Amino acid sequence: MPVTTVLGKVVRRAALARGGGSAFPGLFVERLDPSYVRRVLATLPRGVVVVSGTNGKTTTTKIVVDLLESQGLRVFTNRTGSNFVRGVAAALLGAVDVRGHLPADIAVLELDEAHAVHFVKEIAPRYCLLLNVMRDQLDRFGEIDHTARMLQSIARATTEAVVVNRDDPRLGAQVFAEGITGPTLRSYGTSAALSASFPSDDNLYGGSEGAPHPAPATYVDDTQLDSVEGDRAEISYAGGSHSAHLMLTGVYNVLNATAAIALTRAVLGGDLREPQMLEALSKVRPAFGRGETLQIDGQTCAMVLVKNPAGFRLALSSYDPADTATMIAINDNYADGRDMSWLWDVDFASLRAGGVTTVAGVRAYDMALRLRYDDVPVGVVTPDPERAVEEFLRSTTGQDKRIYCTYTAMLAIRKVLGTKGALDKVVA
C-alpha cells in the first residue's frame, strides 16, 4: 500500500503541475495495483456510502457530506466530480498520507449508475442512497428499465441500509423492494401536496399519475418533505416535524436535502444529534455549477446545470423567469451526451413572455429551433459559449441573469465568469 501511495502521489503531483485532470493518476493506480481502492476503503470504520441515480447526485452527495461532518465524522468524498472508479482512486491519492492511511471515518461516493454496478462488485457499500430513474443519456444506457435494474444491483450489494425515493415509480415499486433481501430498506419522499412539483419520468411522458404513495410495508423508516415555502422547508421523520432554512434554490434541491437527511439518519441511528444536523443543513451551498448564484456588476447571475429533460423541466418550473435575462448553452460533447433528442421533451413555454436573450453552444441552432417551435423569442444565436457569455453580460447590464447550460458549456462559461472575479462572490 505505501509503495502504490507514494508512486501514485508522485504521478498525481506531476499531473496537477501540468494542469491535467483527475483521471490519469487514478488510471495509473488502477493499473499498478488494482485492489488499492478496495484495501484503502476497507480501513474505514464506518464503511462506504454510494449515492446514485439520474438527477441530483452531485448536490446530494455534497449535502450528505456536510450533514455527516456535522455529526463529528471525518468524511472522504470524491469532490472533483469525477465519478468513475478511477476518479475515486485519484481522489484517494490526494487524501491519504504517505503511509497509505486514510484519515476518515466514512466515505461518501457519488457514482454514475453504470460505474456503480462495477464498483459495488469490488467494494460492498454499507449504505446506498438511490435518487431517481429518469430518461438520461439513453445513448449510453438504452432504456430506463435497464437503469432501474442497475440501481437495484447496487442495492443488492449493500450490506446495511438502502435509502430509496419511494415516489419514483421504479424505485418505489414493490417489485424493486422484493429484489433486495439483505440490507434494511428505508425511504424518503414528498407529501401529497407537493407531488405536482416533482413529476416522475412517467408523468413527464404522459404516463399514469404517480401520486406519492406510502413505501411498501417492508420499509422500516421514512423521511418526508412536507412543504416548501421560500427558503423554509418542513421535513418530518420519526413522528416529528422539523423546520429548516435553506440556502439551496430549486424545489428539487430541497428534496435532495430530504434524501440526505434520510441517509444521515440511517448512518447515525440513535447517535444522531439533530440540532447540529439541521444547523449544517441551513448552511449548505449549491455544488459547483448547480444553481450557484454569482454577483456581477451589482446583478445576480445564476448558473443552472441541465443534463436531461427531467432536470431541465424541473429547473424551469423552479425558477421564475420574470425580470431575468435568460441564456441557454447546449453542447453535445461526450460528457454532455451526443443525442439532442431530449430538448424536444422539455416544454419551454414558460420562457415565452420574456424570451431568451442568447442561445449558445455547439448545438445552439438545435436549441434555437426548439425554442422557435415553442414560440419563444430568441435574440442572439452563436455557437461559441465563451464569446456568447461575454456578449450576454454586456447586453444585459442592469438585469438579473440566469444561464441554463450543459456540463461542458458550464465549464467554458465558468472560465469567463472567473476572469471577472465573480466566482469569489457566490451569494447563495
Added chain:
Amino acid sequence: MSRPVRILQLYPRDMNIYGDWGNTLVLKQRLAWHGYDPEVLDYNPGDAFPDDVDLIVGGGGQDSGQIVIVDDLQKLGPRLHDLAEADVPMLLVCGLYQLFGHHFDTVDGRRLPGIGLLDVHTVGGTTRLIGNITTRHPDVGDLVGYENHSGKTYLGAGAQPLATVVQGAGNNGEDNTEGARHRNVLGTYLHGSVLPKNPRLADRLLAQAVDNRYGEFSPGAVDDRYADQARRVAMSRPR
C-alpha cells in the same frame, strides 16, 4: 374559414421514449404556419379509434412499452391497413416502425407480432446502433438525425427503403438502407427528433394529409433558417 387537420399520436403513453413529441409538435406548428388548424388526438390501448384521421405519428418504446401495446396494435391492424391504402400519411419511428413490420424477434427469444403494413422484419441484436446519422432520401435530400436501436431491421421484396445511409448504421448496419416506406407510410430509425431538422420531410407528410382532405395544399412561407443551420452542425458532429 376554419381548415382543421387531425393528427393522431399512436400510443403516446407507452411509445414515446425520447424526443418523439418533437415530431408531433413540428407537424402541429407547421400546419398552423401554413394556415391550417391542427388538432392533436391521442390513442392509447383500449381507446376508441377516432373516425377522422388525416395523419398518424408513432414513436419508440422500451421493451416493456412494446409488450403493453402489442395486443392492442393487432386489433388495430386492419383499420391501419385501410387507412394506409387510402393514402393517409403515417410516420413511425423506432419501436412502432418495428411493429408495423411482420414481427420483431427479441434478444431473449420471444416473437412480438407486427401488423405487416411494411414488408420488413426485425431481429433483436446484442449491440446498440447508436449515434449521429446522415442518410439520403431520393426526393427531399439529406435526412439527418440520431439513431439508437438494438433491433436490426431487414427489408422484404415489397418494401422500399426510405433512404440510403451516408454516415451511420441505418436499418441493420449491413445493407446501407435506412427506414422503409409503403405508399405514404414511412418507418425510420431517425429520432433526434426526425422532423425538426428535416422540415421538407415534414411538409411532404403534411401536403399529403391536407391534399387528401381538401384536394389541394397551399404552403405558407416558413422560416427554416435555424433548421438549415442545425442540419449542417449535426452532419459535422462525431458519431
